[in-house]
Amino acid sequence: MTDTATARRSRITPEREAELYRAVLDLLREVGYDALTMDAVAARTRSSKATLYRQWGGKAELVAKAMRFNKPGSISDIDTGTLRGDFHALVQREDDCVMEQNSALMRGLAMAVHGNPDLLKAFRELLVEPEMEEFRRVLRRAIDRGEVRADNPAIEYVVHMMLGAFATRTLLDELPPTQDFLTSYIDAVVLPALGA
Amino acid sequence: MTDTATARRSRITPEREAELYRAVLDLLREVGYDALTMDAVAARTRSSKATLYRQWGGKAELVAKAMRFNKPGSISDIDTGTLRGDFHALVQREDDCVMEQNSALMRGLAMAVHGNPDLLKAFRELLVEPEMEEFRRVLRRAIDRGEVRADNPAIEYVVHMMLGAFATRTLLDELPPTQDFLTSYIDAVVLPALGA
Structure with a gap:
C-alpha cells in the first residue's frame, strides 16, 4: 500500500x-x-x-474489496507439511453453508465481469492474482519437499482445476459445491495430475 | 422420440x-x-x-435445442483407438473462433440457468446428460482397451475437468479457450488424473 x-x-x-x-x-x-x-x-x-x-x-473496486474481505484467511497461512494436507485444509476453511452462499455470489460476479472491464480489472488485481500467488507458494513448498516435480505441466493449471470444479458442480450435478465434493475431487484429480 | x-x-x-x-x-x-x-x-x-x-x-426447450443444434457432431462418433486421440479429436471439432463464440454463449446461459428452473431442466436433459453419456462411452472404450482402470475415481469428474477449464480460462488468464489451451490441459491434467 x-x-x-x-x-x-x-x-x-x-x-x-x-x-x-x-x-x-x-x-x-x-x-x-x-x-x-x-x-x-x-x-x-x-x-x-x-x-x-x-x-x-x-x-468495481468496492465490490472486489468486499469479496476479498469475505474470503477466509490466506491460503499460505496453511502449512500442514504435505500438499494433500494443505489442499484439504484449504477446503475446510469454509463450511458448506458459507461455500454455497459464496458460490452464488461468485457466479453472479463471474458473469458481470465479462461486461464490465473495470470489474474484471479489480477482480483480477484484488482477488485472482493474490489467490494464484498463494497457490504458487503452497506448490513451491511441495516442490521443495520433493512431492511435485518442478517441471510438472499441471502446476500452471491448479487454479483452473479447483475453480473449475467449484464452478461446474451445480450445473453438472444439481448439487452445491461442498467440502466433501472438493476433498474427493482433490484426491481423485488434482493430486494425481500433479503426480503427488 | x-x-x-x-x-x-x-x-x-x-x-x-x-x-x-x-x-x-x-x-x-x-x-x-x-x-x-x-x-x-x-x-x-x-x-x-x-x-x-x-x-x-x-x-427454455427452444433455447436448449438451439444450443444442441449448434454443437458439432457427437463425441462418440470419434473413435481414434486411444483415449488421448479421442480427447484431442474432441477439441479439434470446433475451431478457435467458434469456440470463443460458444464460450460467451455458454457463459450467458450458465448464468441464466440458475434463476430459471425450466431452463436448468431443459439444459440438463437436452445438453448436459447426453454430453455426459457420450463422455462415458469414450471412457468405457478406454477401460475396455485397458488404458484406464475401471475403478479410477477421476472417471466421474471428467466433465467437471473439461468444462471447468473451458469456463475458467477467460477469468483466470484473460484469454479465450482455444484448441491449443484445451489440448495442453488434456495432456497435463485430464489424462494423468485418469492414469492414462
Missing part, C-alpha cells in the same frame, strides 16, 4: 470498513452487480457517496 | 428448423436469455408464436 493510500485508509476504522463490506455483499446477493448502485450502498451504510468514492475509487 | 413427437416434428422441414435455431442463437448473443422473448423469435423468423409453442413447448 502506498503512503497516500494508507493516509486515505486511516480515516475509516476497521469495524466500519467491515460493516461497509458486509452491506455491499448483502446488496450484491439481493440485486446483483449490475443493479447495485453507489447510492444504495451509501443509503444502506449511512455514508456519503463522496466518502465511498474517495475511499474505494468506484463500484 | 415418441410417435407423437415425431408427428409434431414432421410438420417442419430440417432447413426451416436450422434457420429457426440460428435465429434463436443470434438473439441470444444480442440480448441474452432473460431478455429473449418468443415474440422476438416469432418476428425474426416470420413464424407464429403458436407454432413455436406447439413445436418446442417453451422458451
Whole structure:
C-alpha cells in the first residue's frame, strides 16, 4: 500500500470498513452487480457517496474489496507439511453453508465481469492474482519437499482445476459445491495430475 | 422420440428448423436469455408464436435445442483407438473462433440457468446428460482397451475437468479457450488424473 493510500485508509476504522463490506455483499446477493448502485450502498451504510468514492475509487473496486474481505484467511497461512494436507485444509476453511452462499455470489460476479472491464480489472488485481500467488507458494513448498516435480505441466493449471470444479458442480450435478465434493475431487484429480 | 413427437416434428422441414435455431442463437448473443422473448423469435423468423409453442413447448426447450443444434457432431462418433486421440479429436471439432463464440454463449446461459428452473431442466436433459453419456462411452472404450482402470475415481469428474477449464480460462488468464489451451490441459491434467 502506498503512503497516500494508507493516509486515505486511516480515516475509516476497521469495524466500519467491515460493516461497509458486509452491506455491499448483502446488496450484491439481493440485486446483483449490475443493479447495485453507489447510492444504495451509501443509503444502506449511512455514508456519503463522496466518502465511498474517495475511499474505494468506484463500484468495481468496492465490490472486489468486499469479496476479498469475505474470503477466509490466506491460503499460505496453511502449512500442514504435505500438499494433500494443505489442499484439504484449504477446503475446510469454509463450511458448506458459507461455500454455497459464496458460490452464488461468485457466479453472479463471474458473469458481470465479462461486461464490465473495470470489474474484471479489480477482480483480477484484488482477488485472482493474490489467490494464484498463494497457490504458487503452497506448490513451491511441495516442490521443495520433493512431492511435485518442478517441471510438472499441471502446476500452471491448479487454479483452473479447483475453480473449475467449484464452478461446474451445480450445473453438472444439481448439487452445491461442498467440502466433501472438493476433498474427493482433490484426491481423485488434482493430486494425481500433479503426480503427488 | 415418441410417435407423437415425431408427428409434431414432421410438420417442419430440417432447413426451416436450422434457420429457426440460428435465429434463436443470434438473439441470444444480442440480448441474452432473460431478455429473449418468443415474440422476438416469432418476428425474426416470420413464424407464429403458436407454432413455436406447439413445436418446442417453451422458451427454455427452444433455447436448449438451439444450443444442441449448434454443437458439432457427437463425441462418440470419434473413435481414434486411444483415449488421448479421442480427447484431442474432441477439441479439434470446433475451431478457435467458434469456440470463443460458444464460450460467451455458454457463459450467458450458465448464468441464466440458475434463476430459471425450466431452463436448468431443459439444459440438463437436452445438453448436459447426453454430453455426459457420450463422455462415458469414450471412457468405457478406454477401460475396455485397458488404458484406464475401471475403478479410477477421476472417471466421474471428467466433465467437471473439461468444462471447468473451458469456463475458467477467460477469468483466470484473460484469454479465450482455444484448441491449443484445451489440448495442453488434456495432456497435463485430464489424462494423468485418469492414469492414462
